[in-house]
Amino acid sequence: MPGEVGSGLPEVKLYNTLTRVKEPFAPIDPARVRMYVCGPTVYDLAHIGNARPVVVFDLLYRVLRHFYGADHVKYVRNITDVDDKINARAAREFPDLPLNEAIARVTFATEAQFHDDLEALGVLHPDVEPRATEHIGEMRTLIERLVAAGHAYVAEDHVLFSVPSMPDYGALSRRPLDEMIAGARVDVAPYKRDAMDFVLWKPSSPGEPGWPSPAGIGPLGRPGWHIECSAMSWAHLGETFDIHGGGIDLIFPHHENEIAQSRCAFHAGVMANVWMHNGFLQVEGEKMSKSLGNFVTIRDLLADWPGDVLRLNMLRTHYRQPIDWTVKGLEESARTLEQWFDAAAPDAYPRPAPAVLEALADDLNTPKAIAEMHALKDHAGKKALGGTLAFLGFAPGPLRAWRDARAPALTIDAAAIEARIAERIEARRNRDWAASDRIRNELLELGVALKDNKDGTTTWEPAR
RNA sequence: GGCCACGUGGCGGAGUGGUUACGCAGCGGACUGCAAAUCCGCGUACGGGGGUUCGAUUCCCUCCGUGGCCUCCA
Incomplete structure (x- = not known):
C-alpha cells in the first residue's frame, strides 16, 4: 500500500485550519480518499481569484492519486446554481423572460464558460461535479433532521439554524460567540432567536425559484447559502470525509x-478531518475589485x-500565502516554462521526480518543487523533468503555439534568410566584420536573430 | 471596534534556533572578430524595538505596515 513505511514514498503532510498545524495525512479509508472543494456560484465569469482553489486542489488531487491510486481518490467539486x-x-x-428561464440561461452559460476556462487551465475533472439544484431533496432531509434534533427552528416560513444549540460552534474560525455578536454590524432579522442564527431555508416569492419546503412550511422556498455544501458532500462522500x-x-x-449543519444533523464529532484554505490574490498590488477596474477574469x-x-x-x-498577480510574474512564469520544455526529454511518463514529490507531499510546497525542477533541468534529470511536467499537467503544445503566434510576423522568408546568412559567412571568411555586422543587424530589424554556433554554422530564430 | 494572517536580498519566493534555498534581474569569467545564445562563478536578506538563549531571520512580547474576515465573495 502506498504511503506505508518502507514503500519509499514520503509522508503526506497537510496544514489543517482546524488545528492550525501541519499534520500527517491519514485518510479514514486509504482505499477511498475523499475530498470536497467548494466550487463556484455560477452567476458571472470566473475571475483569476476563483482559479486559485481550482488549481491548488487539482494539484492536491494529483498528489493524492499518486499516493493512493487514481481509483482510490474521490474528488467532489460542486456547482452552486x-x-x-x-x-x-x-x-x-x-x-423579458420568466425568471426561472432567465436563471437557467445564466447558470447554463456561466457553467459552460467556467468549464472552458478550466479546460484551458489544464486541471483534471473532479470525479463528481454536483449541482445544488440536483440535491434539494438532501437539503430538505438535513433540515428536517436539524429541526427534529432541536438545532433548527421555523420562523415566518424560514428555517433557521440555532447557533446556541451547538456548544462548540466557531471552532474552525476560532471566534468566540460573544465576540462575534459584539462585533456584528448587520441588522438582525426580527424572526431570529439569536443574532448569530443563520438561514437554512427561506420562502420564495412567486416567480422566484422555489421547491416544496421542509418542516411543514406551506409556501415554496429555496435553500440558504450554506446548506447546499452539506447536502452535496453528504450525498457523494458520506457523513464524515477526509x-x-x-x-x-x-x-x-x-x-x-457547513460544519454546524453537518455535525448536528449527523451527531458527528467532525465533518471533515482536514480543512484546507488557499490564500487570497491581489492584482498588481491592489485588491481586485470591479470599482478599481482591475477585475481580471480567467477569460481575459x-x-x-x-x-x-x-x-x-x-x-x-x-x-x-497571499499572491500578487502581475504581468511581470506571468512573463517570468512563461520564460521558466519555456526553459523547462526546451530541456525536458519529451517521451517521459507522467510521474514526479522523487525530490519534487517530496516537496509536494509537504503541504504542497510548490516553490520548493519548482526549485527541484530547476535542478533537474541543470543536471542529468531531463527525463525526470519531462515526467514531472506531465505529472503536473503541463503540456508543451499550447506554449509553443503561443510563442509562435506571439512572434512578430516575419517579412522575409526562410530562403532569403539563408541567402543572407550565406552572404554573411562569406563576409566573415573575408574578415569583413563591418559587412558581417550589417547583415546581422538588418536581419535583426526584420525580427531574425542569428546565432553563430561553435561548429562554425549559423542558425536563426525569431527574435524575442 | 473585534478576530486572523502576512512583512525575507533590486524583484519574485521557500526554509530553518547556529552551516547553500531556488528563479529573474545585476556583476565577473569562458566562448566569440564583436555580439547573441550557452556554460562557469559572485554579491547583497530576513519591518522597528525589547525579551528568552551560549547563539534568533527562525521562539515570546510590543510597535509599525500590508492584507483578510466580521455583510455577498476563492
Whole structure:
C-alpha cells in the first residue's frame, strides 16, 4: 500500500485550519480518499481569484492519486446554481423572460464558460461535479433532521439554524460567540432567536425559484447559502470525509456553518478531518475589485497567455500565502516554462521526480518543487523533468503555439534568410566584420536573430 | 471596534534556533572578430524595538505596515 513505511514514498503532510498545524495525512479509508472543494456560484465569469482553489486542489488531487491510486481518490467539486446573486443577474440580463428561464440561461452559460476556462487551465475533472439544484431533496432531509434534533427552528416560513444549540460552534474560525455578536454590524432579522442564527431555508416569492419546503412550511422556498455544501458532500462522500477545501474567505461563515449543519444533523464529532484554505490574490498590488477596474477574469488572461503559464504562475507561490498577480510574474512564469520544455526529454511518463514529490507531499510546497525542477533541468534529470511536467499537467503544445503566434510576423522568408546568412559567412571568411555586422543587424530589424554556433554554422530564430 | 494572517536580498519566493534555498534581474569569467545564445562563478536578506538563549531571520512580547474576515465573495 502506498504511503506505508518502507514503500519509499514520503509522508503526506497537510496544514489543517482546524488545528492550525501541519499534520500527517491519514485518510479514514486509504482505499477511498475523499475530498470536497467548494466550487463556484455560477452567476458571472470566473475571475483569476476563483482559479486559485481550482488549481491548488487539482494539484492536491494529483498528489493524492499518486499516493493512493487514481481509483482510490474521490474528488467532489460542486456547482452552486441556486443563489440570490444568480436571480439578480438573471432578472437584469433577461428582463423579458420568466425568471426561472432567465436563471437557467445564466447558470447554463456561466457553467459552460467556467468549464472552458478550466479546460484551458489544464486541471483534471473532479470525479463528481454536483449541482445544488440536483440535491434539494438532501437539503430538505438535513433540515428536517436539524429541526427534529432541536438545532433548527421555523420562523415566518424560514428555517433557521440555532447557533446556541451547538456548544462548540466557531471552532474552525476560532471566534468566540460573544465576540462575534459584539462585533456584528448587520441588522438582525426580527424572526431570529439569536443574532448569530443563520438561514437554512427561506420562502420564495412567486416567480422566484422555489421547491416544496421542509418542516411543514406551506409556501415554496429555496435553500440558504450554506446548506447546499452539506447536502452535496453528504450525498457523494458520506457523513464524515477526509479533506474539505476552499478559499480562506470561506472559513467564516460558510465553512463554519457547513460544519454546524453537518455535525448536528449527523451527531458527528467532525465533518471533515482536514480543512484546507488557499490564500487570497491581489492584482498588481491592489485588491481586485470591479470599482478599481482591475477585475481580471480567467477569460481575459487566456486571451493573452497559455493556460499553463497561468497555472505555473499560480503555483509559484505557496497556496496558503497571499499572491500578487502581475504581468511581470506571468512573463517570468512563461520564460521558466519555456526553459523547462526546451530541456525536458519529451517521451517521459507522467510521474514526479522523487525530490519534487517530496516537496509536494509537504503541504504542497510548490516553490520548493519548482526549485527541484530547476535542478533537474541543470543536471542529468531531463527525463525526470519531462515526467514531472506531465505529472503536473503541463503540456508543451499550447506554449509553443503561443510563442509562435506571439512572434512578430516575419517579412522575409526562410530562403532569403539563408541567402543572407550565406552572404554573411562569406563576409566573415573575408574578415569583413563591418559587412558581417550589417547583415546581422538588418536581419535583426526584420525580427531574425542569428546565432553563430561553435561548429562554425549559423542558425536563426525569431527574435524575442 | 473585534478576530486572523502576512512583512525575507533590486524583484519574485521557500526554509530553518547556529552551516547553500531556488528563479529573474545585476556583476565577473569562458566562448566569440564583436555580439547573441550557452556554460562557469559572485554579491547583497530576513519591518522597528525589547525579551528568552551560549547563539534568533527562525521562539515570546510590543510597535509599525500590508492584507483578510466580521455583510455577498476563492
